Amino acid sequence: MSPTAMPPNFAAALTKVSLVGQNKTAVVVGGTLGIGAAVARLLAKLGCKRIIILGRDENRGTAMLETMKKLAPADSRLEVAFVWGDLSDTKGMRAAALALREAAGPAGIDYLIMTQNGVPKGFLVPNADGHDTGFAIQALSRVALSYLLTKQGGLAPNAILMSIANQGNSLDDLSVDDLSLKVRAAAGESQTALFMNQSKRDSTVLDSFIEEFNTRYPAYRFFHLWPGLVNTENFTYDEVPGYIKYMMWLGMQLIGTTPDKYAPLPVYVHATQTLGSGMYFDYKLNPGKLGKWAGDVKNRKALWPVLMEIIGEGGSE
Numbered sequence: 001m002s003p004t005a006m007p008p009n010f011a012a013a014l015t016k017v018s019l020v021g022q023n024k025t026a027v028v029v030g031g032t033l034g035i036g037a038a039v040a041r042l043l044a045k046l047g048c049k050r051i052i053i054l055g056r057d058e059n060r061g062t063a064m065l066e067t068m069k070k071l072a073p074a075d076s077r078l079e080v081a082f083v084w085g086d087l088s089d090t091k092g093m094r095a096a097a098l099a100l101r102e103a104a105g106p107a108g109i110d111y112l113i114m115t116q117n118g119v120p121k122g123f124l125v126p127n128a129d130g131h132d133t134g135f136a137i138q139a140l141s142r143v144a145l146s147y148l149l150t151k152q153g154g155l156a157p158n159a160i161l162m163s164i165a166n167q168g169n170s171l172d173d174l175s176v177d178d179l180s181l182k183v184r185a186a187a188g189e190s191q192t193a194l195f196m197n198q199s200k201r202d203s204t205v206l207d208s209f210i211e212e213f214n215t216r217y218p219a220y221r222f223f224h225l226w227p228g229l230v231n232t233e234n235f236t237y238d239e240v241p242g243y244i245k246y247m248m249w250l251g252m253q254l255i256g257t258t259p260d261k262y263a264p265l266p267v268y269v270h271a272t273q274t275l276g277s278g279m280y281f282d283y284k285l286n287p288g289k290l291g292k293w294a295g296d297v298k299n300r301k302a303l304w305p306v307l308m309e310i311i312g313e314g315g316s317e
């Protein structure tokens, strides 16, 4: 569907859509809070058959299960599950992939929606593998979950994968030997500069992986959506360094929205599957593009084996 043919109001368009009877299984990673929780609520409301959410907060997770059951139409016979998982390191990512595959059962996952993590920090916090923890959750865990679930038979035929995160930014001088940006941090880059570069790095790595994934696994479709600015339950400007805090505040006034108002966009993609061949979209579902680094096939080819090594799949194609 061309952008001009997009409905002006996705929430209104979804009032004519029902998932009842389609027997779909959705997994929302990061579904305990924020955008992921709103996506899970809306899928329940539309009658999705099975919804599995993954996060670390068991209380919020189990409360979400009750909320989804209340929202579901009676004839959807909704089945819900909370899967505990911590995606901060490779061990946690691999355990989460396994737990999700088991929770989904033999039919597999139809919709894999990844919304884990929040904003970068502007400093490095090493994880158990020595990588930056924010990067691990934001980018590496999306690589690990999508790759492992694909290779290990966790996805249903024609599954749709989706990452909701910054899209289209480029860290033009990214080195595949320094994905955690340790060299920059050691060189004394300011917190503000490192924050911006972490954000660009996450977008660069995710775009590159998703582009490469779509080429290698054409049986599935993997979308990457930039959500704009969404004022989630835990959103705070406190941890945002320097002038970026003011830019973000202004951005929130101009284009900011709430999780429940944003959720119809990603859910529209899953429920209607009418976005044509594009894989990248902005906060209004206008088509997006790859940034400069990710747009270069040589970079993507160099990155792939490095990512495979990090997620414990070294030597895999």
Ligand SMILES: NC(=O)c1ccc[n+]([C@@H]2O[C@H](COP(=O)([O-])OP(=O)(O)OC[C@H]3O[C@@H](n4cnc5c(N)ncnc54)[C@H](OP(=O)(O)O)[C@@H]3O)[C@@H](O)[C@H]2O)c1
Pocket: 029, 030, 031, 032, 033, 034, 035, 036, 054, 055, 056, 057, 058, 060, 085, 086, 087, 088, 115, 116, 117, 118, 119, 137, 138, 164, 165, 166, 227, 228, 229, 230, 231, 232, 233, 234, 235
């Ligand atoms: N909100 C925005 O304005 C905005 C703008 C641009 C991009 N984004 C991106 O959009 C995505 C969703 O953002 P959001 O604002 O909805 O985030 P959020 O409200 O902070 O929610 C993040 C979710 O990720 C889960 N999570 C965090 N760390 C985790 C870990 N180590 N293991 C497993 N789950 C973990 C959290 O669950 P638990 O606490 O239960 O683990 C929570 O469900 C993020 O990737 C964010 O970077 C957001």
